[in-house]
Amino acid sequence: MIVELGHFALILAFAVAILQTVVPLVGAHKGWADWMAAANPLATLQFVLIALSFGALTYAFVTSDFSVALVVNNSHSLKPLIYKISGVWGNHEGSLLLWVMILALFGACAAWFGGNLPATLQARVLSVQASIGVAFMAFMILTSNPFLRAAFPPFDGEDLNPLLQDPGLAFHPPFLYLGYVGLSMAFSFAVAALIEGKVDAAWGRWVRPWTLAAWICLTIGIGLGSWWAYYELGWGGFWFWDPVENASFMPWLFATALLHSAIVVEKRESLKAWTILLAIMGFGFSLMGTFIVRSGLITSVHAFASDPERGIFVLLIFAVFMGGALTLFALRSTALEAKGVFGLVSRESALVLNNVLLAVASFVVFVGTMWPLISELAFGRVLSVGAPFFNAAFTPFMVALAVILPVGATLPWKRGNLGRAVRGMWGVALLAITLGALTWTLHSGQSILAPIGAMLGIWLVVGALTDLWMRSGRQSISARLRRMIRLPRADWGKAMSHSGLGVTIFAVSAVLGWASEDIRVAQIGESFEHNGYTLTLTDVRRVEGPNYISSMGFVDVVQDGELVAQLNPEKRIYPAAGMPTTEAAIDFGIWRDVYIALGDPQDGGGWALRTYVKPFANWLWGGILMMAFGGLISLSDRRFRVAAGARKAPPAAAAPAE
Amino acid sequence: MRALFLVLMLALAAPLVATPAMAIQPDEILDDPVLEARAREITSELRCVVCRNESVDASDAEIARDIRLMVRERLVAGDSNEEAIQFMVDRFGEYILLNPRATGTNLMLWLSGPFLLLAGLGIAAVAVRRRRPASAPLSAEEEARLQQLLDE
Numbered sequence: 001m002i003v004e005l006g007h008f009a010l011i012l013a014f015a016v017a018i019l020q021t022v023v024p025l026v027g028a029h030k031g032w033a034d035w036m037a038a039a040n041p042l043a044t045l046q047f048v049l050i051a052l053s054f055g056a057l058t059y060a061f062v063t064s065d066f067s068v069a070l071v072v073n074n075s076h077s078l079k080p081l082i083y084k085i086s087g088v089w090g091n092h093e094g095s096l097l098l099w100v101m102i103l104a105l106f107g108a109c110a111a112w113f114g115g116n117l118p119a120t121l122q123a124r125v126l127s128v129q130a131s132i133g134v135a136f137m138a139f140m141i142l143t144s145n146p147f148l149r150a151a152f153p154p155f156d157g158e159d160l161n162p163l164l165q166d167p168g169l170a171f172h173p174p175f176l177y178l179g180y181v182g183l184s185m186a187f188s189f190a191v192a193a194l195i196e197g198k199v200d201a202a203w204g205r206w207v208r209p210w211t212l213a214a215w216i217c218l219t220i221g222i223g224l225g226s227w228w229a230y231y232e233l234g235w236g237g238f239w240f241w242d243p244v245e246n247a248s249f250m251p252w253l254f255a256t257a258l259l260h261s262a263i264v265v266e267k268r269e270s271l272k273a274w275t276i277l278l279a280i281m282g283f284g285f286s287l288m289g290t291f292i293v294r295s296g297l298i299t300s301v302h303a304f305a306s307d308p309e310r311g312i313f314v315l316l317i318f319a320v321f322m323g324g325a326l327t328l329f330a331l332r333s334t335a336l337e338a339k340g341v342f343g344l345v346s347r348e349s350a351l352v353l354n355n356v357l358l359a360v361a362s363f364v365v366f367v368g369t370m371w372p373l374i375s376e377l378a379f380g381r382v383l384s385v386g387a388p389f390f391n392a393a394f395t396p397f398m399v400a401l402a403v404i405l406p407v408g409a410t411l412p413w414k415r416g417n418l419g420r421a422v423r424g425m426w427g428v429a430l431l432a433i434t435l436g437a438l439t440w441t442l443h444s445g446q447s448i449l450a451p452i453g454a455m456l457g458i459w460l461v462v463g464a465l466t467d468l469w470m471r472s473g474r475q476s477i478s479a480r481l482r483r484m485i486r487l488p489r490a491d492w493g494k495a496m497s498h499s500g501l502g503v504t505i506f507a508v509s510a511v512l513g514w515a516s517e518d519i520r521v522a523q524i525g526e527s528f529e530h531n532g533y534t535l536t537l538t539d540v541r542r543v544e545g546p547n548y549i550s551s552m553g554f555v556d557v558v559q560d561g562e563l564v565a566q567l568n569p570e571k572r573i574y575p576a577a578g579m580p581t582t583e584a585a586i587d588f589g590i591w592r593d594v595y596i597a598l599g600d601p602q603d604g605g606g607w608a609l610r611t612y613v614k615p616f617a618n619w620l621w622g623g624i625l626m627m628a629f630g631g632l633i634s635l636s637d638r639r640f641r642v643a644a645g646a647r648k649a650p651p652a653a654a655a656p657a658e
Numbered sequence: 659m660r661a662l663f664l665v666l667m668l669a670l671a672a673p674l675v676a677t678p679a680m681a682i683q684p685d686e687i688l689d690d691p692v693l694e695a696r697a698r699e700i701t702s703e704l705r706c707v708v709c710r711n712e713s714v715d716a717s718d719a720e721i722a723r724d725i726r727l728m729v730r731e732r733l734v735a736g737d738s739n740e741e742a743i744q745f746m747v748d749r750f751g752e753y754i755l756l757n758p759r760a761t762g763t764n765l766m767l768w769l770s771g772p773f774l775l776l777a778g779l780g781i782a783a784v785a786v787r788r789r790r791p792a793s794a795p796l797s798a799e800e801e802a803r804l805q806q807l808l809d810e
Contacts, residue, residue: 235681235716242711274785342786349786356778364771371758371767379763384705386713386756393771521684599683608684 003068006056007147010097013049013104014137016042020107020130024123028195036123043111043126046133047104054088054101057146061088067153070094070146076159076576078547086170087160092294092310093146095173099290100136102174102181106210107133110185117206124192125185132184135317143310159547159576168228175221176248180286182214183251186258187283190276191325194332199276204266207279209635211262215255216631222248223624234582234597236515236612238620241390246369247289253362254282257355264348268340268413271352273333278355280325285362287318292369343415350408354401361397368393402456402505405498406463410470428466432459446513453509460502464495493634500626507619514615521602522609531613533594534558540598540607548572550583553598553607557587569598569609593617681716683723688730697730700742703757704729707750 020042027035060068061084064077074091075084089098107129114122140146163169189207193199225245230238239245258278264271291314342348368385375381406428411421436455443450471487472480518530522537529535539554550572557564567585574581587594592615599608682701688694698715704725706717714722714729725746732742746754760768 237716240711344786352782352786353779356775356782360771360774360778363774367767367770375763375767381752381763383752383758383764384711384754384756385758385767386703386705386711388703388757389767392757393768397771397775519682519684519687602684 002056003060003065003147003149006053006060007145009049009053009056010137010147011141013046013053013100014134014141016046016049017104017130017133017137020046021127021134023127025127028120028123028127031120033119036119039123039126040111043104043107043130046130047101047108050097050101050104054097057094057097058085058088061085064157066155066157067149069148069150072150072154072157074160075157076547077156078576079160079165080546082167082170083160083165086164089173089177090160090164090169093140093144095177096136096140096144097146098174099177099181100133100140102177103129103133103136103184106181106185110188114206121192121196121203124195125188128188128191129184132188132321135320139310139313139317143313156576159574162548162572162574162577162579162581163232165574166228166232168224168232172221172224172228175217175224177221179214179216179218179221179255180248180251180289182210182217183255183279183283183286185210185214186255186279187321187325190279191328193336194276194325194328197332197335199265199272199336201266201269204262204264204269204275207275208259208262208266211255211259211279212631212635215252215259216628216635218248218252218255219624219628219631222252223621223628226624227621230617231584231586231595232581234584235610236511236584236593236595236614236617238511241368241387243369244289244293246365246390247285247292250285250362250365251282251289253358253365254278254285257358257362258282260351260354264340264351268342268348270340270342270348272336273329274352274355276333276336277329278359280322280329281359284318284322284325285366287314287321288366291315291318340414342413345411345416345418347408347411347413347416350404350411353404354408357397357401357404361394361401364393364397365390398505399452399456402460402501405501406459406467409463409494409498410467424470425463425466428459428462431462432456443514448513449509450513453506453513456509457502457506460505461499464498464502468492468495489637490634493630493632493637495630496633497627497630500623500628500630502623503619503626504623507616507623510616511614511620516613518611520609521604521606523606526606530611532559533564533611533613535596535611537607537609540601543570545572547576548574551598551601553585553596553609555585555596555609557594557596565594567594567596569596571598571600588618590618591615681718681722682726686723686726686730688734693730693733696739697726697733700729700733700739701726703755704743704746705754705756707754713756 020039023042024036024039027033027038057070059065060071061075062081064071064075064084066072070091070093071087074094075087079087087094089095107126110117110122110125110129114125117125186207189203189210193203222245225248226238229240230236258275261271261275261278265275291311294310294314340348368390371385372383375383407418407421407425410424411418432455435458436451439454440448440451468484468487468491469480471491472483475483516531518528520528522528522535524537524539527534527536534557536556536558537553538556541552541554543550543552550570553567553569555567555569557567565587567587569585570583572581572583573579582597584595584597586596592613595612595614595617597610599610601607682698688697701715702713704714706712706714706719706722706725708719708721709717712722714725729742729746732745737745743755752759758764758767
């Protein structure tokens with residue numbers, strides 16, 4: 001009964017979304033205030049209905065209702081509760097429902113908190129947002145209905161893919177979707193502005209928090225996915241350039257570019273057309289990602305729903321929205337004239353360079369991802385494009401970005417002096433190069449990658465701090481410190497995020513350049529040395545979990561005669577899904593991770609055992625968190641809140657703050 | 659029967675889903691560390707042909723193990739890295755290379771980055787130049803007005 005209610009709520013939400021697409025759009029066009037105002041309650045209603053529907057599906061999963069086909073295929077009565085819940089979005093149909101729910105949530109937020117928007121703009125934003133919902137709900141109801149009943153309900157389910165039964169992956173999809181779908185908000189604002197024919201500083205100020213929020217979630221989502229790969233796949237890799245990873249990475253790169261160019265729109269009323277284009281492309285790549293994941297066109301480790309019919313449907317959605325938006329852009333973008341002018345050497349130009357590098361890097365990833373398909377269809381040449389290509393083709397862009405970032409970030413708006421900006425950073429560059437060279441001599445004979453990473457990392461982190469310091473004026477040190485603390489939060493957010501990028505770049509190169517590995521047959525009770533550690537496999541026991549059977553190893557890690565950690569690497573078998581998984585055991589440390597994975601028992605006795613020492617691995621996730629946290633600090637900036645209040649005040653009070 | 663079918667399907671589908679990469683086994687490792695390092699380097703650039711975007715080095719599949727052993731055999735027999743890779747390409751086709759060769763139509767792939775960068779920088783430079791502050795000299799009329807203001 002509850003499942004049917006959920007199904008019904010979804011269809012009702014579909015109808016509401018159609019209304020929400022049409023009514024406010026007509027209202028805004030004709031200037032009918034009541035038609036425009038209808039958008040708000042409709043957006044709320046749509047969200048509530050989809051949330052009910054989602055709740056009904058979650059209920060089916062939690063109570064293990066095996067009369068629902070989706071539950072049969074993706075759940076099991078013995079599964080821990082948290083994975084019963086995460087099982088809701090651990091499959092194609094359920095994840096789509098989550099996707100649509102988040103879409104409606106963003107729409108509802110624009111209705112709830114968008115009171116300060118001009119009525120026509122808000123109506124159009126909500127209408128565009130609802131039209132995306134219409135497309136995806138049609139997709140769901142026609143091809144991927146999560147509420148279908150099973151003809152012969154079995155006694156128990158087939159279990160969720162055991163790899164997905166993991167805390168990291170339980171929250172990875174919701175964050176990713178918050179990011180992907182958050183970009184729909186920027187898209188809706190962009191299309192609404194094109195219909196409106198007006199983009200101004202206020203538009204930039206509204207779009208930026210949404211983009212920032214989406215970007216933060218996308219950053220965390222990608223970070224979680226990468227962390228999961230690190231500890232779950234059993235050899236400590238954290239990024240594979242898999243098509244689906246690329247599908248999440250491309251929108252991230254575009255969102256990062258959009259975030260920066262929206263600043264130029266807001267502060268300088270320039271780069272308007274370009275920002276609109278980025279907003280369209282950012283969401284376009286989200287849709288493209290959805291297409292890549294769900295069509296199975298490009299084989300990937302993630303493809304959980306390969307079905308040509310679904311692929312064609314998603315491609316159709318992609319074509320309609322991108323085609324429509326880009327046509328509108330071609331027709332209207334000339335109307336968006338820039339007000340602010342700027343010189344060749346200026347913050348604006350630096351941000352343009354940032355945008356060019358990010359956009360091109362993203363396109364390179366795109367070309368690499370699609371090339372096997374293009375090559376086979378166009379030239380009959382069957383080939384693969386894997387990590388070695390992406391590492392070679394993508395890395396230079398990130399290096400270039402890191403090199404120009406600290407200088408560009410200190411350039412003044414409008415017109416700057418490159419000599420002066422470089423002079424301020426001279427000491428930082430010297431420090432970075434010296435320390436980079438020092439690490440190179442300390443680790444001579446190993447790859448040059450890590451010292452370069454160290455150099456770039458220091459350049460970015462110290463550069464960001466120097467930027468804050470230079471902003472504090474010319475006074476006594478204590479006065480400067482006090483002033484630094486009182487700098488706007490956006491400045492601190494910027495410094496934090498840029499430092500986070502530096503930490504991440506350093507950590508990536510350190511892990512890749514300095515990790516050490518040991519693969520051997522370990523006899524129980526026998527010790528061996530690796531990289532300064534003495535390791536002993538003391539025992540391997542059979543342990544039973546709620547829905548799996550595990551061979552659990554017991555490994556003592558000793559350094560300088562002291563027990564550092566006792567690790568329990570596991571090899572699990574999930575009988576319901578018939579799949580083995582590895583659970584690596586990791587001793588997390590500030591300076592290094594000791595990472596142990598248990599392999600198979602060997603014919604001659606003993607177990608295959610892999611040991612890795614990964615220096616600075618934690619800094620990788622730390623850097624990603626710093627980036628996201630920087631975004632959060634920036635999001636809490638007074639400006640966004642003051643701007644909201646200022647709109648309601650009489651026009652006289654809304655004097656420019658800068 | 660139905661159960662048997664399911665088991666069969668699972669067995670067939672197994673290499674296609676991401677399995678924990680237990681990858682290279684201790685008994686495969688060569689005694690000579692230099693040869694072994696070369697073998698690792700080569701196998702990490704070869705695709706496990708039945709997997710989804712996994713290198714031979716990281717894959718659990720049976721064929722990946724065979725390829726790992728074959729590469730080591732070739733190296734022990736005295737092949738250079740290129741020869742060992744070519745040996746695999748002759749048998750499995752270009753599909754096995756994770757690092758596509760920069761030849762023929764693949765040049766488009768490899769040059770797309772530099773080309774797009776140049777195009778992007780070109781477009782940006784033109785756009786920025788057009789937006790440079792208008793620093794046109796004052797007209798005679800404005801000059802006179804300015805003088806008048808200064809005199810006051």
